[in-house]
Amino acid sequence: MRSLMRVSGSDLRLLQVFDAVVRHGGFAAAAVDLNVSQSTISNHMTALEERLGFVLCQRGRGGFHMTEKGRAVWEAGRQLEKALQDFSTDVASVRGELRGELRIGILDAVVSDPANRLADVIAAYGRIAPHVRLVIAQERPQDLQQKVLDGLYHCAIGSYRNRIDGIVYDRLHDERHSLYCGRLHEAFDADDAELTDARLAAMPFVHRGYWRDEDTLRQLDWRIEATVFQIEPQLILIQSGRYIGLLPNHYAAEGVAAGTLRAIRPEEIGYTCEFELFSPRNRRPSDVAAAFIETVRTVWPSAQDA
Structure with missing residues (x-):
């Protein structure tokens, strides 16, 4: 039965190499980042796996893939790195810095x-x-x-x-979000009065996938046909003329001024963050x-x- 691992300075170096491998998705890019040879990266990874007693990642023709245990070690290593950084900060604070x-x-x-x-x-x-x-x-x-x-x-x-x-x-x-369409969209030149709930609900809508509490954000039964997790790709899809979507007003302002975006029924449709x-x-x-x-x-x- 293995005893609990006591982390040494050399272990920290091995964990830093592992972190670089994960962040870069493989040995070659990690070697460039750390300015060492790829064989050195491989030796360090082998040493860490031997130290821990299990495999951290699969590497070969199929590419780089972390094992379940490897991901757990990587996340624990990140927590350890943050704790060490916080320790240095606390020591400086004791000195009044x-x-x-x-x-x-x-x-x-x-x-x-x-x-x-x-x-x-x-x-x-x-x-x-x-x-x-x-x-x-x-x-x-x-x-x-x-x-x-x-x-x-x-x-x-x-x-x-x-x-x-x-x-x-x-x-x-507070940040206000309104419904927008691009210059190439069918709604761009239509009057707000023409853009009824039923007509808007039939238009392809780009949705931000991190909003789980959708009922508080949707005043209409949107026809969700695209999902994003950042606002910039959402803007690109709206500018394409294919989708409508909700954007922060400040973020859309430049497009509105340039004539490439248009707000749809802004007094009625939207939400505040x-x-x-x-x-x-x-x-x-x-x-x-x-x-x-x-x-x-x-x-x-x-x-x-x-």
């Missing part, structure tokens, strides 16, 4: 929103914590909360209708994270009013 890494999750298609103050927050935070390294990652709405809860992100800024225990929510701003700051409730934030959260609450007008 704001140093280390701050990990923030955000949604896609937010940069064009004039109500989004993240750039201002980062500028203000940089003045009080110039030595903190920022890692900003884009995620799907429902993943943001869970990854904050799991400690993969120190905090996140996003919108999702279903809240979970263990998260503190600070309201930031409430953007919030997600931070962990039951875990003491590091000084680095606490300073950022306080900066958000100071700089973002609605957070001050919440």
Whole structure:
């Protein structure tokens, strides 16, 4: 019976190599990223598998595939890496320094929103914590909360209708979404009065697959014929003239001004997303994270009013 594995410095290096292999989908690309030979990658992977006592991935003519145990080890390794980074940050805080890494999750298609103050927050935070390294990652709405809860992100800024225990929510701003079609679509030159519920319900609709609570978002029985998980591919499908779909108004504004997009019955059809700051409730934030959260609450007008 194997005893519990005690992680050493050499183990951390092997786990970093494994992470590179997973991120790049194979040995060759990982070797380029790490600036080592492919044989070195192979030797490191063999050493890690021997250390653990099981196979992490299948490699050969069929390509690179992680085993179920390999995926579990990779996810545990990511958690370990984050914990080590947080340890370094906490030690710096003991010395009275704001140093280390701050990990923030955000949604896609937010940069064009004039109500989004993240750039201002980062500028203000940089003045009080110039030595903190920022890692900003884009995620799907429902993943943001869970990854904050799991400690993969120190905090996140996003919108999702279903809240979970263990998260503190600070309201930031609202984002309005309306129904749009492209210039080549049959509805583009029609009057709103002609675009009845029945006519719109018969048109192919592009749906964002992460919205599970569909009944609160659909005022019509949409004819869903395309699914996306980011807003940019949704815009491309709408611009094709084949689909109608719901987009953030700020994101569609440039297309409307250029005459390539048109809002359909905007006073009647659409919904509002409430953007919030997600931070962990039951875990003491590091000084680095606490300073950022306080900066958000100071700089973002609605957070001050919440």
